Amino acid sequence: MKITEIDHFSHRHKLELSYSEKPYQCDGCKELGFGSSYQCNNKKCDFHLHENCGVAKPIATHSFFKNSNFKLKKKGKRGKTCKACGKDVQGFMYKSKETYLHPCCLELPSTLNGNFNGGSLRLILEVKASTKCLICQNKEIYKGKLKGWAYISSCGKHCYHVGCVNNMNFENWKMGYFNQSQSGGVAKGLVFNKEENGESSNGRKENEGSPMKYALDLIVQAVLGGAVASLLGI
DSSP states (O other), rough: OOOEOOTTTOOOSEEEEEEEEEEEEEEETTOOEEEEEEEEEESOOOOEEEEEHHHHSEEEEEEEEEEEEEEESSOOOOOOTBTOOOOOOOOOOEEEEEEEEEEHHHTTEEEEEEETEEEEEEEEEEOOOOSTTTTTTSEEEEEEEEOEEEEEETTTSOOOEHHHHHHHHHHHHHTOOOOTTTTTEEEEETTTTOOBTOOOOTTTOOOOOOOHHHHHHHHHHHHTTHHHHHHHTO
């Protein structure tokens, strides 16, 4: 059962679980969010926390790091990056020795399942990409400096770095391409998928119901911490 109202150390007013009509920047981890978030019940105050940031546990574990406990820290550390996505940890973070994770990265679903146009798709979260990411066209992110977590389809044809999807979301949000109201899913309006003369911006032709688009849509929603539950049938 979801917690609908919380008192949080990061804010003086009570926070209520509400649905955000537009993407927002989390005031906890400083990363982009979409869908449900904890918002200030004082309507004059624009404040959002990811669900995962709002109810983050003081101590957490992850299956990728056996026998390791991660402690929640309130502030990021200059020059340190998230092991999952490769982005700087600027706000709330989990730390274990020299490993850092954003709260939402730590809580990423291990598998994503869905059906589309009579077909099915299963994406598995892996600690590194076994094939080239379809966004950056590399196995590593940031010019080989970090392997980075990736979602890979069970058929092996679709691979996306968590960090590449995260960066794509942020850039498109800044450019105004992110629009929940567009039909075809959250990823419909992203530059990576935006079609011009029948082609996407990466030069590949894609039809509206393609597994590639559906895979990306699932991952976008998982990374943003939004409405992925409905796609998973939860």
